[in-house]
Amino acid sequence: xxxxxxxxxxxxxxxxxxxxxxxxxxxxxxxxxxxxxxxxxxxxxxxxxxxxxxxxxxxxxxxxxxxxxxxxxxxxxxxxxxxxxxxxxxxxxxxxxxxxxxxxxxxxxxxxxxxxxxxxxxxxxxxxxxxxxxxxxxxxxxxxxxxxxxxxxxxxxxxxxxxxxxxxxxxxxxxxxxxxxxxxxxxxxxxxxxxxxxxxxxxxxxxxxxxxxxxxxxxxxxxxxxxxxxxxxxxxxxxxxxxxxxxxxxxxxxxxxxxxxxxxxxxxxxxxxxxxxxxxxxxxxxxxxxxxxxxxxxxxxxxxxxxxxxxxxxxxxxxxxxxxxxxxxxxxxxxxxxxx
Amino acid sequence: xxxxxxxxxxxxxxxxxxxxxxxxxxxxxxxxxxxxxxxxxxxxxxxxxxxxxxxxxxxxxxxxxxxxxxxxxxxxxxxxxxxxxxxxxxxxxxxxxxxxxxxxxxxxxxxxxxxxxxxxxxxxxxxxxxxxxxxxxxxxxxxxxxxxxxxxxxxxxxxxxxxxxxxxxxxxxxxxxxxxxxxxxxxxxxxxxxxxxxxxxxxxxxxxxxxxxxxxxxxxxxxxxxxxxxxxxxxxxxxxxxxxxxxxxxxxxxxxxxxxxxxxxxxxxxxxxxxxxxxxxxxxxxxxxxxxxxxxxxxxxxxxxxxxxxxxxxxxxxxxxxxxxxxxxxxxxxxxxxxxxxxxxxxxxxxxxxxxxxxxxxxxxxxxxxxxxxxxxxxxxxxxxxxxxxxxxxxxxxxxxxxxxxxxxxxxxxxxxxxxxxxxxxxxxxxxxxxxxxxxxxxxxxxxxxxxxxxxxxxxxxxxxxxxxxxxxxxxxxxxxxxxxxxxxxxxxxxxxxxxxxxxxxxxxxxxxxxxxxxxxxxxxxxxxxxxxxxxxxxxxxxxxxxxxxxxxxxxxxxxxxxxxxxxxxxxxxxxxxxxxxxxxxxxxxxxxxxxxxxxxxxxxxxxxxxxxxxxxxxxxxxx
Numbered sequence: 001x002x003x004x005x006x007x008x009x010x011x012x013x014x015x016x017x018x019x020x021x022x023x024x025x026x027x028x029x030x031x032x033x034x035x036x037x038x039x040x041x042x043x044x045x046x047x048x049x050x051x052x053x054x055x056x057x058x059x060x061x062x063x064x065x066x067x068x069x070x071x072x073x074x075x076x077x078x079x080x081x082x083x084x085x086x087x088x089x090x091x092x093x094x095x096x097x098x099x100x101x102x103x104x105x106x107x108x109x110x111x112x113x114x115x116x117x118x119x120x121x122x123x124x125x126x127x128x129x130x131x132x133x134x135x136x137x138x139x140x141x142x143x144x145x146x147x148x149x150x151x152x153x154x155x156x157x158x159x160x161x162x163x164x165x166x167x168x169x170x171x172x173x174x175x176x177x178x179x180x181x182x183x184x185x186x187x188x189x190x191x192x193x194x195x196x197x198x199x200x201x202x203x204x205x206x207x208x209x210x211x212x213x214x215x216x217x218x219x220x221x222x223x224x225x226x227x228x229x230x231x232x233x234x235x236x237x238x239x240x241x242x243x244x245x246x247x248x249x250x251x252x253x254x255x256x257x258x259x260x261x262x263x264x265x266x267x268x269x270x271x272x273x274x275x276x277x278x279x280x281x282x283x284x285x286x287x288x289x290x291x292x293x294x295x296x297x298x299x300x301x302x303x304x305x306x307x308x309x310x311x312x313x314x315x316x317x318x319x320x321x322x323x324x325x326x327x328x329x330x331x332x333x334x335x336x337x338x339x340x
Numbered sequence: 341x342x343x344x345x346x347x348x349x350x351x352x353x354x355x356x357x358x359x360x361x362x363x364x365x366x367x368x369x370x371x372x373x374x375x376x377x378x379x380x381x382x383x384x385x386x387x388x389x390x391x392x393x394x395x396x397x398x399x400x401x402x403x404x405x406x407x408x409x410x411x412x413x414x415x416x417x418x419x420x421x422x423x424x425x426x427x428x429x430x431x432x433x434x435x436x437x438x439x440x441x442x443x444x445x446x447x448x449x450x451x452x453x454x455x456x457x458x459x460x461x462x463x464x465x466x467x468x469x470x471x472x473x474x475x476x477x478x479x480x481x482x483x484x485x486x487x488x489x490x491x492x493x494x495x496x497x498x499x500x501x502x503x504x505x506x507x508x509x510x511x512x513x514x515x516x517x518x519x520x521x522x523x524x525x526x527x528x529x530x531x532x533x534x535x536x537x538x539x540x541x542x543x544x545x546x547x548x549x550x551x552x553x554x555x556x557x558x559x560x561x562x563x564x565x566x567x568x569x570x571x572x573x574x575x576x577x578x579x580x581x582x583x584x585x586x587x588x589x590x591x592x593x594x595x596x597x598x599x600x601x602x603x604x605x606x607x608x609x610x611x612x613x614x615x616x617x618x619x620x621x622x623x624x625x626x627x628x629x630x631x632x633x634x635x636x637x638x639x640x641x642x643x644x645x646x647x648x649x650x651x652x653x654x655x656x657x658x659x660x661x662x663x664x665x666x667x668x669x670x671x672x673x674x675x676x677x678x679x680x681x682x683x684x685x686x687x688x689x690x691x692x693x694x695x696x697x698x699x700x701x702x703x704x705x706x707x708x709x710x711x712x713x714x715x716x717x718x719x720x721x722x723x724x725x726x727x728x729x730x731x732x733x734x735x736x737x738x739x740x741x742x743x744x745x746x747x748x749x750x751x752x753x754x755x756x757x758x759x760x761x762x763x764x765x766x767x768x769x770x771x772x773x774x775x776x777x778x779x780x781x782x783x784x785x786x787x788x789x790x791x792x793x794x795x796x797x798x799x800x801x802x803x804x805x806x807x808x809x810x811x812x813x814x815x816x817x818x819x820x821x822x823x824x825x826x827x828x829x830x831x832x833x834x835x836x837x838x839x840x841x842x843x844x845x846x847x848x849x850x851x852x853x854x855x856x857x858x859x860x861x862x863x864x865x866x867x868x869x870x871x872x873x874x875x876x877x878x879x880x881x882x883x884x885x886x887x888x889x890x891x892x893x894x895x896x897x898x899x900x901x902x903x904x905x906x907x908x909x910x911x912x913x914x915x916x917x918x919x920x921x922x923x924x925x926x927x928x929x930x931x932x933x934x935x936x937x938x939x940x941x942x943x944x945x946x947x948x949x950x951x952x953x954x955x956x957x958x959x960x961x962x963x964x
Binding site: 017019047048049051052053054063064067068069070071072073074077079080081082083084085086087088089091092109110112113312315316319320321325327328330331332334335336337338339340 | 383386387389532581582583584585586587588597600601604609611613630631632633636638640641642644645646648649650651652653654655656657658660674675677678682768769770771772804805806807808809810812813814815816817825826
């Protein structure tokens with residue numbers, strides 16, 4: 001009798017390399033690495049078929065620590081390398097790891113085009129609102145007034161919102177997580193992996209050395225319940241310690257507002273139900289900022305469409321003749337003449 | 341003009357003046373269809389069995405204001421019964437569709453040459469736009485030339501009046517009327533052009549018919565009118581051409597086919613990633629049509645992304661190719677450094693143009709040799725090849741694929757705007773005559789690390805994602821020689837830098853010794869060229885050797901590394917002259933490498949060398 005041997009089930013440890021991890025002690029990247037390695041085991045990823053691609057920055061060291069294929073490239077351009085790689089071999093399972101400077105500053109253009117093309121891969125943006133590897137300058141996601149070596153009197157420019165940018169660029173999967181929330185993050189990563197097309201995940205990541213505690217205003221133990229909302233498709237958008245708070249759509253202003261169930265005549269029926277296929281809701285959620293509104297976490301938007309690599313594959317297939325074409329014929333197509 | 345149809349004139353060759361070669365330049369407004377006209381004349385000339393070389397010369401503006409001198413678009417062809425190596429110096433015949441064309445091009449016409457001008461386009465306004473105070477067709481300023489002044493606009497309108505075309509559409513047939521006229525002058529067959537017109541305007545049979553009618557009318561007028569004194573039909577014998585199947589080919593086409601031939605011989609996919617830029621875009625267009633030949637093209641969001649996508653594709657086991665012109669290549673530089681550092685195969689095509697910065701995008705230059713050989717941060721050697729002519733692009737591209745794969749290195753292919761656009765007849769090769777290009781993807785996990793090297797070539801292994809057991813990480817950070825892991829060890833960096841140099845230098849052992857194109861292997865003067873100066877140098881050297889001068893022509897395909905014997909070869913000559921369309925680049929690399937007293941002959945006008953310019957420089961050195 002034939003016995004089909006199931007592929008050996010890999011554990012998170014099987015996805016760890018023998019390289020010494022060189023992030024600063026206490027860096028949020030450790031937690032994310034752990035979460036990713038757990039996700040890879042959970043989803044049954046095959047190491048030989050998985051590739052981590054990165055640009056430059058602290059986050060970009062990630063591939064060296066994951067026992068799959070990995071390509072540590074140049075600053076901001078990881079999306080372009082990944083696109084070329086996917087065109088070479090559409091069967092590969094690609095993860096791009098990036099930071100707020102890599103993805104939104106030097107690489108903003110490439111991220112925009114990756115998202116609009118919808119290349120099938122997972123894009124993880126570790127957002128720590130600071131430049132780590134270059135020693136602490138402010139980044140495009142730093143809040144206005146951020147003091148840094150290059151902005152001793154506080155930064156002047158307006159910060160970018162990664163999730164809002166992604167939605168604007170045409171991303172079809174946008175999710176958020178927090179480095180330290182290991183209960184939540186692997187689930188989000190697994191959803192990202194399951195989605196066909198570019199899956200954009202923003203991970204709030206604490207930089208212990210240059211921006212410690214920058215997310216405390218919504219990740220701190222005392223405020224988390226009131227300043228975070230974990231969104232789930234088909235479920236009311238409620239939050240708070242006992243789920244007593246909720247988001248209601250104000251149809252006059254077309255904006256979300258925080259309400260308390262049971263106060264001012266608000267009932268559960270008034271609470272907006274999350275529809276992850278609805279881009280308007282996703283956009284409203286992505287725009288929310290503390291302290292007036294909670295930070296939306298989880299899958300904000302998921303509306304699958306055909307991926308660029310699939311379209312290329314289809315086009316190639318439709319033009320590929322059954323037999324290998326004769327190269328000599330190609331050279332002789334069109335006007336030719338013979339000299340005897 | 342009304343003086344038509346006086347007598348039937350002879351069309352048979354014996355009644356025409358036989359010439360060994362002729363240079364014709366079609367010049368008109370950007371919207372006059374001169375490139376298309378020249379292209380058809382080229383085909384008809386190829387079918388007539390002449391050897392030929394063309395030079396399309398057009399403005400960067402798509403439609404510059406009509407009638408202006410900067411909107412003039414020209415097409416030059418040199419054809420003959422002998423071997424033709426350049427598009428020709430001065431021309432024998434100038435077709436001027438308007439005053440601006442006459443103004444811009446007259447300086448290039450031989451004394452006594454023929455001007456065919458459309459008087460219908462020489463109105464007061466047209467003259468003013470071109471900067472003429474009086475009409476040159478009438479004021480005697482063209483004495484010394486043979487002028488055939490015809491109201492081509494009116495004659496065209498008459499020829500097509502029965503086709504029902506609007507006036508605007510009818511006037512657009514002017515170029516075909518003119519082509520018909522010139523066809524008669526050189527005894528060319530009209531049928532291929534008629535067939536082509538019918539195919540091109542398949543959906544507009546009225547337009548096709550009008551164009552054919554215009555061409556026929558132009559031909560008839562030439563045949564029947566009384567031409568001015570000294571103007572008559574010519575005959576050019578078929579050239580003695582090697583047997584074979586031929587086509588005309590531009591450099592961009594030959595390069596596209598050559599790259600695809602290379603990946604065909606290697607039996608791997610090509611991923612061609614590029615961003616549109618003049619004059620390189622034609623390569624993207626040509627390859628985009630080759631989807632059925634295992635070629636995937638990707639129009640990236642910018643030059644950088646194009647280079648990066650190509651490298652990503654090579655990491656994935658395809659051959660990544662990117663292409664641009666100088667300013668775009670500059671943007672790709674950092675990515676090329678990564679391909680050098682991670683030792684991945686890659687081809688970068690540079691269709692050089694006049695610079696710096698935007699420069700003159702449609703004009704040719706050879707000023708990116710330094711950029712290719714030296715233009716990167718750090719010690720970052722790679723291989724550089726240069727094509728000498730449109731047809732040569734095919735073999736150079738195949739050689740680039742071979743070296744990129746065998747040595748796991750980026751390879752630059754230098755071509756230029758002139759080669760890219762110019763056409764010549766091409767004896768189409770048989771792909772089966774080319775050696776296969778072996779690709780050895782690593783599959784064995786035993787003893788594997790990503791920077792294992794071939795003892796002979798020093799190339800590292802090509803291990804592609806998807807291969808079980810070979811999972812590895814590579815990147816731009818320096819790697820340990822013995823494991824491929826990140827290393828900041830000082831001795832290791834020295835060793836890796838030395839190895840990268842040795843690998844590229846070793847390519848010299850794997851390429852043919854440098855030969856001499858024409859002349860002796862030692863002597864008084866060697867003229868050393870590279871790229872598109874091939875045509876004018878070879879003609880100039882041949883002319884002067886025929887006059888007994890001791891001069892030899894050496895032409896380089898391998899720009900880096902140089903062939904192993906090049907230094908010794910150059911040292912056999914008393915003088916070395918290096919004509920280049922730049923301010924002196926190859927000349928300085930040769931001086932630096934070999935300590936030879938090479939001298940530059942430099943031209944940066946956006947125009948190719950004329951034969952006479954090179955002849956003068958040679959004479960100046962040999963006739964003292």
